[in-house]
Amino acid sequence: MSQTQTISLGSAAQEGVWGRIRTVASRRTEGRGLALLAVIIIVVALLEPLVFTAYQVTLGRIALVGIVALGLTAVILMGELDLSVASTLAVSGVIMASIPDLTLGIIAALATGLIVGMINAFFVSVVGINSFIATLGMLFALRGLAFVISDEAPVSLTNKDVGIAFGQPLIGPLTPRILIFVLVFIAIQVFVSRVKAGREFFAVGGNRQAARDAGIPVTRRIFTGFMISGFVASLAGVINTLERTTADPTAGSTVLLASFAAAIIGGNYLKGGRGSIVGTLIGAAALGILQVALTLSGVQVPVQQIFIGVILLVAVTTDPNSLRSVAGSLRTLRQGRAKSPGS
Amino acid sequence: MRKSRVTFAASMLAAAALTLAACGGSDDSSSADAGSEDTAAEETVEETVEETDDGEAAEEEAVDTADGPFEVYALLPQGNDQPYGTTYLPPMEETAAELGINLTITNSEYDADKQASECEVAVAAQPDGIILWPAVADSIRPCLEAANNAGIPVWITNADVNPEDTDLTFGYSGTDSYGQGAASAEMMCEFADGAEIGVIQVNGLTGNSVATLRGNGFKETIAELCPNVTILAEQPGNWNKDESQIAASEMLTSVGPDNVQGIYAADDTMVAGAIDAAAAQGLDVDGLIITSIGNTFLGNPLVESGDLDGTVFQSSSWDGENAVRGIYAAMTGETDLGRDDAGSVLYMPNPKVTAQNYDDPAVAPEW
Numbered sequence: 001m002s003q004t005q006t007i008s009l010g011s012a013a014q015e016g017v018w019g020r021i022r023t024v025a026s027r028r029t030e031g032r033g034l035a036l037l038a039v040i041i042i043v044v045a046l047l048e049p050l051v052f053t054a055y056q057v058t059l060g061r062i063a064l065v066g067i068v069a070l071g072l073t074a075v076i077l078m079g080e081l082d083l084s085v086a087s088t089l090a091v092s093g094v095i096m097a098s099i100p101d102l103t104l105g106i107i108a109a110l111a112t113g114l115i116v117g118m119i120n121a122f123f124v125s126v127v128g129i130n131s132f133i134a135t136l137g138m139l140f141a142l143r144g145l146a147f148v149i150s151d152e153a154p155v156s157l158t159n160k161d162v163g164i165a166f167g168q169p170l171i172g173p174l175t176p177r178i179l180i181f182v183l184v185f186i187a188i189q190v191f192v193s194r195v196k197a198g199r200e201f202f203a204v205g206g207n208r209q210a211a212r213d214a215g216i217p218v219t220r221r222i223f224t225g226f227m228i229s230g231f232v233a234s235l236a237g238v239i240n241t242l243e244r245t246t247a248d249p250t251a252g253s254t255v256l257l258a259s260f261a262a263a264i265i266g267g268n269y270l271k272g273g274r275g276s277i278v279g280t281l282i283g284a285a286a287l288g289i290l291q292v293a294l295t296l297s298g299v300q301v302p303v304q305q306i307f308i309g310v311i312l313l314v315a316v317t318t319d320p321n322s323l324r325s326v327a328g329s330l331r332t333l334r335q336g337r338a339k340s341p342g343s
Numbered sequence: 344m345r346k347s348r349v350t351f352a353a354s355m356l357a358a359a360a361l362t363l364a365a366c367g368g369s370d371d372s373s374s375a376d377a378g379s380e381d382t383a384a385e386e387t388v389e390e391t392v393e394e395t396d397d398g399e400a401a402e403e404e405a406v407d408t409a410d411g412p413f414e415v416y417a418l419l420p421q422g423n424d425q426p427y428g429t430t431y432l433p434p435m436e437e438t439a440a441e442l443g444i445n446l447t448i449t450n451s452e453y454d455a456d457k458q459a460s461e462c463e464v465a466v467a468a469q470p471d472g473i474i475l476w477p478a479v480a481d482s483i484r485p486c487l488e489a490a491n492n493a494g495i496p497v498w499i500t501n502a503d504v505n506p507e508d509t510d511l512t513f514g515y516s517g518t519d520s521y522g523q524g525a526a527s528a529e530m531m532c533e534f535a536d537g538a539e540i541g542v543i544q545v546n547g548l549t550g551n552s553v554a555t556l557r558g559n560g561f562k563e564t565i566a567e568l569c570p571n572v573t574i575l576a577e578q579p580g581n582w583n584k585d586e587s588q589i590a591a592s593e594m595l596t597s598v599g600p601d602n603v604q605g606i607y608a609a610d611d612t613m614v615a616g617a618i619d620a621a622a623a624q625g626l627d628v629d630g631l632i633i634t635s636i637g638n639t640f641l642g643n644p645l646v647e648s649g650d651l652d653g654t655v656f657q658s659s660s661w662d663g664e665n666a667v668r669g670i671y672a673a674m675t676g677e678t679d680l681g682r683d684d685a686g687s688v689l690y691m692p693n694p695k696v697t698a699q700n701y702d703d704p705a706v707a708p709e710w
Contacts, residue, residue: 054467061460152549152579154481167485240456244482250550254454295464298447 029267030279032315036265037286044293051293056173058292063181065291066284067239068255069262070181070188071232073280074225076263077192079205079272080124080131082226085233085259086252087142088116092237093247094146097155102162106238113234116142117227125222146249155247163245177239184232189277191228201225205272261308262287265315412443413472413674416465417500417666418458418486420478422450425582426612426639427659430710431501435663442671453551455479462486466493472670476501480508480552487511491680496673500666502553513673513680514687516665520553523655523693524560527607527634530653530695531561532569534632535605542605542632543594544577545587545613554579557609557636575602580613584641587616592623600624605632611642611654618650638696643708646701653697656706661691 044051051058068085075082092109099105116138123134149155157163170176192198203211204221212218236255241247266283268275287308294304317323417435421428432448439446447470451458458478465473466489473490475497477483483504490497491511501517503509531542544561547554558577565572576594580587587608595603606621608614614635622628628650635642638656645651669678669689678684696706 050468054464057463057467060463064456064460147549150550153555154479154550156481160484164485164488243485244455244459244479245484246455246479246481248455248479248482248550250453250479250548251456252454254452254457292464295447295449295461296468 029269029274029276030282031267032318033266033279033282033286036311036315037282037289040286040289040293044289048293048296050296051289056169056175056178058289059178060175061292062285062288063177065258065262065288066281067177067181067184067236068233068252069259069266069280069284070184070277071229072259073263073266073268073275073277074188074192074201074228075131076268076270077201077205077272077275078222078225079208079270080222080225081135081270082120082229083132083135083256084116084120084138084142085229086256087139087146088113088230088233089237089240089252089255090247090249091116091142091146091149092234093241093251094150094155094249096238096241097157097247098149100158102157102159109238109241110231110234113230113232113237114227115230116234117230118223120230121223121226124226125219143249150247150249152249154249157241157245157247160245163242166242175243177243180235180239184235185277185281188228188232192277197221197224202273205269205274207273258287261312264312412445413671414468414470415439415444415446415472415474415667415670415674416461416468416470417446417448417474417476418451418461418465419448419474419476419500420451420453420458421476422448424450424452426710430659431663433663434660435667438664438667442667444667444671446667451478453478453548455482458483459486462489466490466495469493470495472674473497474666474670475499475512476666477504477552479550480504484508484511496670496680498666498670498673500669501662502556510681512682514669514678514682514684514689516669516689516691517662518553518657518691518693520556521560522690523636523657524557524562524609525564526560526655526693526695527557527636527653528561528564529568530634530697531565531572531605531607531632534634534652535569535572537569537571538604539571539573540604540632541573541575541598541602542607543591543598543603543617544574545580545590545594545606545608545617546577547579547609547613548581549579554582554609561607561609572605580608580616582610582612584612584616584619587613588620589616591617591620595620595624595626600626603631605634607633608635611635611637611639611645611651614651614654615641615645618645637710638701638706638708639710640708643696643701646696646698649698653695656692656694656696658691659710665689665691 068089072082072085092112095112096105096109099108120131120135120138123129124131166176168175170179192201200211200216200221203214203216204218208218237247237251240251262283263275263280264270264283265286266276266279266281268279290308294307299307419428422432423429428450436446449461449465451461455478459482462473462475473495475483475486477499480502487497487504487508488511496513497511499512499515499517502520503515503517504512509515544558546558562574565574575598578590578594580590591606603621603626606614606617608617614633618628618633621631633651634653635651636655636657638646638654642651642654646654672678672686678687682688694700694706700706
């Protein structure tokens with residue numbers, strides 16, 4: 001007679017509802033972002049309810065902050081960086097506005113984003129250049145290209161009325177920017193959570209060599225990630241150009257840091273392997289709501305910058321890995337001091 | 344209300360920090376390396392109505408009592424992060440207090456998309472008026488249309504909108520940027536006195552409307568008034584001394600220092616960098632014809648020392664003050680939509696400043 005014995009290991013050993021909640025929570029990375037968003041929503045609802053009354057404006061700000069961040073997250077999940085997103089946004093807009101035919105212009109702009117992503121990926125995965133350096137070079141090259149193409153001046157759309165119409169609400173109070181943002185979120189979320197190629201981003205970011213050993217086409221995944229990032233950045237450029245009726249070669253000057261901030265607040269790990277698109281959405285929402293609330297409340301610029309800086313620092317330092325690391329360092333220091341008198 | 348803002352910021356900060364810290368202890372999420380956030384660099388100043396005792400002020404207060412206090416959003420592309428903005432804001436705030444206007448000031452850091460978003464927020468807040476300093480004039484039409492649709496008067500300050508958009512505004516106060524470039528060119532022509540000379544041109548931030556207008560004003564006036572002056576090269580100095588020094592140095596190397604007899608820079612900060620570059624290349628700065636715009640705390644001593652032959656005075660205090668007076672006129676019906684009313688366009692006086700008048704109190708530097 002055989003007897004089966006079940007041995008529970010790790011988190012599986014935790015029993016009950018609380019244990020299951022802890023198990024699920026431990027797998028997610030959005031916890032701190034979600035907590036921050038909840039706090040912001042509650043405080044803003046109490047002190048500046050106009051933020052939610054005029055929700056279409058707030059959604060517009062979230063979309064402005066978040067759309068590039070969503071694409072960027074695809075790269076961050078693989079442990080890479082894409083510093084060229086803001087320049088991609090600018091050059092795509094300029095290319096679009098420089099072509100008289102609007103449809104052709106949009107196609108050319110989006111194709112530009114894909115090509116930029118391919119070039120970035122080529123340097124990172126084939127040539128082997130660190131993504132920080134490769135995309136930094138691309139940042140400068142594309143910004144210069146935007147100036148050259150635009151002759152160093154804003155380029156207006158041939159038909160400004162189309163652009164102004166694009167900025168109007170399409171469904172209820174929702175503008176095309178908000179709807180496109182939602183579609184981009186759904187598309188990337190489905191890709192990284194339901195599609196095999198997308199799920200492999202986490203493996204590539206977690207341990208690249210292990211991913212190669214497991215037969216994952218790492219180079220192809222890096223190409224896919226950078227192309228998503230480039231495409232979404234160029235899409236943001238198209239939207240901005242349509243809404244403003246003009247392409248500005250200096251556009252996107254505040255986009256890059258805002259995108260990274262949204263991803264970090266949303267719990268994405270810059271070294272790759274951990275994170276989520278939902279987290280980035282939460283981070284963008286937190287930042288967007290906060291920015292609108294602070295604008296409406298009239299909080300001064302320096303105070304706002306301190307505020308956001310503190311939130312980012314808290315978001316980074318409350319990471320359990322960081323806390324464990326600090327605790328370990330303190331332990332080592334204490335042990336060292338304890339030994340030193342006798343040595 | 345100021346107290347409530349402090350309370351808002353403090354409560355948000357405390358609540359967020361405590362919650363995140365608590366969450367970090369129990370949550371197993373991973374985060375990251377350091378990052379930073381541009382965030383909205385908005386700035387606000389709230390002003391209260393001040394007591395006045397003279398007859399004219401009393402009449403003004405009577406208007407305020409009937410119509411105000413007014414809520415006004417000032418959508419600016421700079422603030423205390425720039426020398427000009429630092430001295431633009433105090434007179435703006437003082438005038439707002441005098442006229443019973445509560446100002447909410449934003450700073451888009453010359454990001455047109457960010458300013459457009461701030462405009463959406465402003466329109467949603469339904470203020471009595473909007474003061475707008477366009478970050479990029481070409482991209483501002485949707486904002487103007489949204490404000491008009493909401494019945495909010497818009498007054499333009501510092502840099503005007505494009506001619507086709509003026510009908511969507513209640514007026515403009517600020518510099519004639521093209522005229523400033525032209526005035527600087529006139530001085531260059533005057534100092535050249537018919538001699539064949541080559542000059543290098545240092546422009547402002549590429550794409551910025553003021554930079555474009557000043558640059559065009561200089562170039563076109565040179566071409567019209569003194570064809571004996573040849574612009575050998577031009578580069579952006581991005582309103583920055585260090586970048587201007589690099590740009591000027593590169594241009595001097597490119598065209599050959601011996602071929603350069605003059606320098607134009609679109610503001611005094613940049614001309615200081617260009618002068619340093621010329622000196623570093625061994626050129627006799629006193630022998631060069633150098634003109635600029637601003638008559639700032641940096642530029643005025645250069646005129647006094649003879650390094651800078653001429654600059655064009657720009658008053659940041661006039662600019663800030665008249666932006667508020669302009670929107671007040673729009674809100675009280677003194678000016679209407681468009682630019683037909685007498686007070687709808689207020690150009691700042693821009694006298695030329697040379698060695699002859701640099702110490703005149705009327706052109707004392709302000710920023």
